[in-house]
Each structure stands twice: as C-alpha cells, then as structure tokens.
Amino acid sequence: MWESFTQMNIAGIELWKVLVFCSVILLSLVLGRLARFVMERIAKRSGEQLIGLFLTSLSRPVVMAAFTLGWWLSITTLINLGPNIINMAESVGYILNAIAIGYAFYSLVDIVDHYLLGLVKKTESKVDDVLAPLIGKSIRITVFVLVLLNIIQQASGKSITTILAALGVGGLAIALAGQDTIKNFFGSLVILMDKPFEIGERIVVDNYDGPVESIGFRSTRIRTLEGHQVTIPNSEMVNKTVQNIGRRPHIRHLASITITYDTPPGKVQRALDIIKQILSNHEGMHPEFPPRVYFNAFNDASLNIMMIYWYHPPDYWEYMKFSERVNLRILEQFHAAGIDFAFPTQTVYLANDDKRQMALKLLRGRQQ
Numbered sequence: 001m002w003e004s005f006t007q008m009n010i011a012g013i014e015l016w017k018v019l020v021f022c023s024v025i026l027l028s029l030v031l032g033r034l035a036r037f038v039m040e041r042i043a044k045r046s047g048e049q050l051i052g053l054f055l056t057s058l059s060r061p062v063v064m065a066a067f068t069l070g071w072w073l074s075i076t077t078l079i080n081l082g083p084n085i086i087n088m089a090e091s092v093g094y095i096l097n098a099i100a101i102g103y104a105f106y107s108l109v110d111i112v113d114h115y116l117l118g119l120v121k122k123t124e125s126k127v128d129d130v131l132a133p134l135i136g137k138s139i140r141i142t143v144f145v146l147v148l149l150n151i152i153q154q155a156s157g158k159s160i161t162t163i164l165a166a167l168g169v170g171g172l173a174i175a176l177a178g179q180d181t182i183k184n185f186f187g188s189l190v191i192l193m194d195k196p197f198e199i200g201e202r203i204v205v206d207n208y209d210g211p212v213e214s215i216g217f218r219s220t221r222i223r224t225l226e227g228h229q230v231t232i233p234n235s236e237m238v239n240k241t242v243q244n245i246g247r248r249p250h251i252r253h254l255a256s257i258t259i260t261y262d263t264p265p266g267k268v269q270r271a272l273d274i275i276k277q278i279l280s281n282h283e284g285m286h287p288e289f290p291p292r293v294y295f296n297a298f299n300d301a302s303l304n305i306m307m308i309y310w311y312h313p314p315d316y317w318e319y320m321k322f323s324e325r326v327n328l329r330i331l332e333q334f335h336a337a338g339i340d341f342a343f344p345t346q347t348v349y350l351a352n353d354d355k356r357q358m359a360l361k362l363l364r365g366r367q368q
Contacts, residue, residue: 020074021074021075024070024073024074025067025070025071025074027070028066028067028069028070028071028073029063029066029067029070031066032062032063032064032065032066032067033063035062035063035066036059036060036062036063039055039056039058039059039062040055040056040059042055043055043056043059048114050111053110053111053114054108054111056110057107057108057110057111058104058107058108060103060107061100061103061104061106061107064096064099064100064103065100065104067096067100068093068096068097068099068100071089071092071093071096072093075089075090075093091154091155094154095151095154095155098147098150098151098154099147099151101147102143102144102146102147102150105143106140106143106144109136109139109140109143112135112136112139113132113133113136116132116135116136117132119132131192133214133216134188134216134217137216137217180233180235181218183233183234183235184217184218184219184233184234184235185217185218185234186235187233187234187235187236187237187238188215188216188217188218188234190234190238191215191220191234191237191238192215194238196242196244197212197242197244197246198212198246199212199213199214199215200212200246201244201245201246201247202244202245202246203222203242203243203244203245203246204242204243204245205222205232205237205240205241205242205243206232206240208222208224208230208232209224209225209245210222210223210224210225210230211223211246213229215234216234217234218233218234219231219232219233219234220232220234220237248314249286249312249314250286250289250310250311250312250313250314251310251311251312251314251316251319252308252309252310253307253308253309253310253311253319253323254306254307254308255306255307255308256304256305256306256307257271257275257304257305257307257330257341258299258301258302258303258304258305258341258342258343259271259302259303259305259334259339259340259341259342260302260303260340260341260342261301261302261303261342263303263339263340267337267338267339268295268303268305270337270339271305271334271337271339272293272294272295272305274330274333274334274337274339275293275305275307275330276291276293278326278329278330278333279291279293279307279309279326282309282322282326283322284311284312284313284318284319284322285309285310285311285312286310286312289309289310289312291307291308291309291310292306292307292308292309293305293306293307293308294306299342300344301342301343301344301345302342302343303342309326311323
C-alpha cells in the first residue's frame with residue numbers, strides 16, 4: 001500500500017512531495033504567527049524602548065519571512081522534477097526574499113518616524129512638523145522602488161542596468177502620465193519654502209474654513225469647522241488665494257447698536273458714554289487699537305451707534321466670552337438708564353386722519 005501511495009501523483013508530481021511541500025508551508029506560517037505573537041508580547045512589555053519598537057516593527061514582516069523560509073525548505077522536495085520547475089521555484093523564492101527583506105525595512109521606518117516626531121515636539125518650528133512625515137514617506141518610497149526593481153530583475157532575468165535603460169525609454173510616457181504628481185510635489189516644496197500656512201493654523205481657501213491637518217507630497221488636508229476633511233492638491237493650493245486666519249494679530253469686532261428715534265440727545269450721549277466706559281481699558285485690548293464708539297448714522301427706523309473693538313490675543317473662544325460680557329453689560333446699563341433699543345418699524349398715515357389731513361390730487365387738477 002505504501003508503494004502505491006508513493007506512486008500516486010498530481011499533474012505529474014508525486015503525491016507525497018505535494019503533501020510535504022504543503023505541510024512545510026503550513027508549518028512555516030504557523031511558526032511565523034507564533035513568532036509574531038511572542039514578539040508583540042515582548043514589545044508590549046518593553047513599551048517605547050528601542051527593543052520594543054524594533055520588535056513591534058518586525059512583528060508583521062516576520063510572518064512573510066517565515067513563509068519565505070518555508071518555501072526554500074519545501075522546494076528541496078522537488079529536486080528530482082527537472083531543472084525547469086526547480087528554476088521557476090527558485091525564481092519565486094528570490095522574489096519572496098526581496099519582498100520579505102523590503103517589508104522588514106519598510107516596517108523599520110516606523111522607528112525613524114517615532115524618533116523624528118519626538119524631536120519635532122521639542123522644537124517650536126512648524127516646518128519640522130511637515131518635514132518629519134515627508135522624510136518617512138521618502139524612505140518608504142525608496143524601499144518600495146528598490147524592491148520593485150529587484151522583483152522585475154528576478155522575474156525577467158535581466159540586469160538592473162538593462163531594466164533602468166528600459167525604464168529610460170519609457171520615461172517620457174511615465175512623465176506625461178505623472179504630470180499631476182510632479183506638479184503636486186513641487187507645489188509641496190513651494191508651500192514649505194514660502195510658508196503661507198503651517199500645520200495647525202486656521203485658513204480659508206475656496207470657502208473651506210478650518211485648521212490645516214497635514215501637508216503631504218501630493219495634497220494638503222483641511223479639517224473644516226463642520227468636521228469634514230477637505231483634500232486639496234498642492235498644485236492647486238499654490239495658485240489659490242489663502243486667508244491665514246491663524247496669523248491674525250487680533251480679532252476685530254464691529255457692531256451697530258440701534259436706539260429709538262424718540263431718544264433725546266442727552267440720552268444718546270449717555271448711551272455713548274455707557275459703551276465707552278464698558279470698553280475702556282477692556283480685557284484683551286491692544287494699546288495700538290483702542291475701542292471706537294460713534295453715533296454715526298440716522299437709519300430708517302433707528303439712531304445708529306457704531307462700536308468697534310479689537311481683542312488680543314486672537315483666541316476665538318475667549319473673544320466670544322468677552323463679547324458676551326460686553327453685550328450683557330450694555331443691555332443692563334441701557335435698561336437702567338431708560339434707553340430703548342430700536343427694531344424695524346414703519347409709520348402709516350391715513351388720509352382721513354384728523355390730526356394729519358392730506359389732499360389727494362387727481363389728474364387735471366381735480367381735488368377729492
């Protein structure tokens with residue numbers, strides 16, 4: 001029976017070799033998962049120490065490495081199947097080697113990111129906040145390209161020089177296809193050098209209002225005040241008008257306070273004095289921008305008092321709290337002084353009103 005079993009085959013390959021091949025691959029995956037579990041446990045206990053970061057980064061590619069090792073061990077069972085199958089299996093093995101090694105280096109970039117972000121937090125410059133992620137992305141792209149070239153080399157059997165020459169021939173087509181990517185990349189460089197805005201600053205662009213979340217190679221992301229994330233390509237950002245609210249030196253408040261037309265001049269002056277007294281030497285006042293209060297207009301249904309003040313520093317929520325206190329004090333003191341606020345009104349005169357007689361002249365001089 002054993003002899004009959006050993007003579008069974010699948011697609012010309014002995015059954016026992018297929019079973020050994022699959023068993024080794026399966027065992028390697030199990031051992032890889034086990035190694036990952038152990039590495040993650042040790043890394044968790046180590047915290048943010050270097051050994052912990054190292055094990056955390058390699059815990060993912062270790063499964064791929066175990067699979068690659070299992071592949072090389074398992075293809076030894078195919079040693080008698082002819083050079084064609086062996087050569088193909090070895091080529092796949094070399095490709096798996098490249099992927100496993102590339103995956104390991106790709107994951108180790110997390111350690112670089114960790115230490116770069118730690119250094120960034122110690123500096124006041126916002127440029128570092130942008131450069132740190134870009135460095136990590138650049139290293140990852142480099143690793144990816146090198147692995148891709150190695151895979152192409154193994155799959156085609158050509159040298160790196162030949163592959164690069166072939167890529168040079170197709171470089172024009174690639175450049176044409178990647179015009180937008182190139183524009184966005186140079187757009188990011190312009191933003192970094194010109195610094196029209198930085199991460200964390202609130203800007204307004206194309207009616208999108210919110211803080212800048214990130215500046216990448218391709219795009220800039222804004223989190224709007226409604227909570228939506230807006231992604232704008234850098235090639236477009238450098239050509240748009242950007243209002244940088246985050247860099248304003250103060251917040252300007254302009255308001256009109258309207259009082260009724262039957263307010264006598266003395267009370268109008270009293271209203272001006274009340275507002276000036278409330279705003280005199282107020283919280284957040286910048287010495288170069290004292291408050292301004294004027295009786296500046298006769299509206300259709302009210303007398304208008306213009307009130308302007310500047311709040312410094314430009315903390316929006318503190319400014320809102322201060323504005324609320326100012327409004328409440330104006331309301332209280334106007335009420336105490338008997339000064340009435342105006343609201344839109346119209347006076348209608350009737351033709352038969354005895355107090356205000358009116359003559360309606362019709363055509364051809366006739367009166368009624």
